Amino acid sequence: MSPAKWNIILKIHRQKQGEAPHFEEFPMQVDPDEYVLDAVERVWAFMDRSLCFRHACHHSTCGACGMRVNDVEKLTCITPIREVTRDGATLKVEPLRNFPVVSDLAVDMGTFYSRMETVGARAVLPVSEAEIENPPTTWDADESQYIRLADCIECGLCISACPAAATSTEYLGPAVLAGAQDQGLKRNLKLLELVDSEDGLWRCHSAFECTAVCPSFVDPARRIMDLRMQVIEERFKRLFRKP
């Protein structure tokens, strides 16, 4: 038995090159247990073939479908419509903040990905290093040989939600700093100069918005705080090592 359908109005941010941005409304019938991305995709499939949006995996592994849903950053592929609106209401969908808009809902990830590359954020890591809340009671004897994809899916939600990132294009941003922390200064001391800077660690003002929106258990805010401690430790060491 499928649950009762809802009638909602999808209010989508539209912008074509050379045009002013505006909102366009698409009334539609949805199943409340569908995901927001499903509704957006249906607009593309049946109502307006020119809608531009990013998406790929539809199960929170690729990080392409980040959007702002009713003013909050969401990974739309795992956000059930039921959680963000109600029957008869309007659902506003906008592109992420703090990224250049390519068109409609699609943003340009160039700068973000190049920063992830600069800090060398890891894409895969040994399972034994991944912080899993409920590790199986009996790990394989040589569990460390197993490798898994990193938690951060590079969706950019944290950067869109970060109020410090809204003040400067130069700020590295939560995910990038979290990527640096994941390696740790011990493993990669070259990161020190990069993160210990005005546009690095110290621009963060503890708003914790990144952690609030991160869909993938990265907890960037905690990682930034941890990296600060690492930097302070390293600077102290250097202070005393000087002749």
Add this chain to the structure above:
Amino acid sequence: MEKQRNHPSPLKFWLWFNPIGRQAGGWAYILHRITALGLTFYLYLHLIVLGLLAKGPDGYDQFLVLAHSPLFVFGELLVVAAGILHGLNGMRIALTTLGVSVTRQKQLFFGLMAIAAIAILVFGIRMFTV
């Protein structure tokens, strides 16, 4: 340049104060900014008034009258409040930086704000009753 529309810029500073869709830490951030701007504004105001006072005893007497008006006292209270809020919030940032209360940042924020509210109340009562 419409590609840059969504880009951060000091020219769109009002966006920094948009509280919609934010949680405790985000409100703290906005409060921190507003109080910082308020205190900076006050600093300049203060310097200007000091400049006026340096002009002689007449100015000083006139100023004392003004300084006792309730509106002025209220303004002073705002400055005190901003100082308290900014100071306590700064402590929150420093504490989290040192790894204290990182997982309990909301509690820390609300706790400090409660302290701030009490302090502001106390100051308010004292300032208006003296």
Add this chain to the structure above:
Amino acid sequence: MSKPHAIIIGAGFTGTATAHDLALRGFDVTVIERGDICHGTSGRTHGLLHSGGRYAVKDQESAIECITENTILRRIVPQVIEPNGGLFIALDESDLAYAEQFIESCEECHIPLEEIKPQEALRREPHINPRVLTAFMIPDGTFDPLRLALAFAGTAKRNGAKFRTYTEVKKLITDGKGNITGVNLLDLKSGKSAELYADIVVNATGAWAGEIVETVGVNVPVKPTPGVMVAFEQRFVQRTVNRLNKPGDGDIVLPQRRMVVVGTTSFEVDSLDYVPVLEDHVKLMIERGAQLIPAIAGAKIRGKYMATRPLIGGGEGRSVARTFKCYDHKEMHNLDGLVTITGGKATTLRAMAEKTADVVCTKLGINAPCVTAETPLLSYRQYYLQPNEDFS
């Protein structure tokens, strides 16, 4: 002579891998995609880096392709792969009966196989069904779909390939004599139309391949066959877990970041552009997944989704061969300048590209060997580091 120009329609696995191959062989490549990378089937793939075990009994050609390509991909794109291997587990008598054929076929296809005792299987993967009767280890893996395509696309871009995303191919342009000379485009970002000419057009639109060639009145035997997958919020296993039996619905569970994903089903549709995730298929996935890993029955669902396989030729659902086909439309329909590549699997993307590039080179009389099997790919982030092409 200036470089030959190739247009590739579609930036899924097939399109991006072909772009990489042709760029290495000295082509000037333009990839046209109506969405971003992996807008179609590829992004939503289950994500199993097949060892070939699944196909060994019924479809040895596919199985051999898989094990060969599996080995190559582990070498050239380790950045997007969880190379942890896989288990085939037997839960009942019919599974045990299948085991014999399975061992034999895997040997024939040179798929490394290790039989392990139930206790040992449970020690390695404590969450699998405790009723396991026997188990086999095989070199399966898991990959991140988007990043696999990005690695190919990014490397291609560094080698000079151009990408025009959010650009739809409206129709193929013919020279009047029935040969394809280019494509008619619509840039969805600006609403502007344009024409682009090339020495060869490669149709890599997967399940949509038929729609493209229909614009010049011919068809290719592609059979779109969607399937449903369900992701759960806990990483119960470190390796992929397969039911040791004939390929069926919901008989593969694989780990992916902090999740496990159960898949898939197989059905037919009318409209390709949006296929609903059918509730009864989701139920079936939970049920079947729980047979392999009982904890799935009580686990929280993180995502439900579907994708559409581009299967080739006649036959029904799972009986259709899983290999790929590269059609030279000169041979098929006396239409020069157009090649269609479709079918296959994510695991065989590189081989599909190699075959396509071979056909293209032969057609244009170019002598350039394929080197993709020995060329490690650059970081998948390279794709976003260089801007895409725009109409100016």
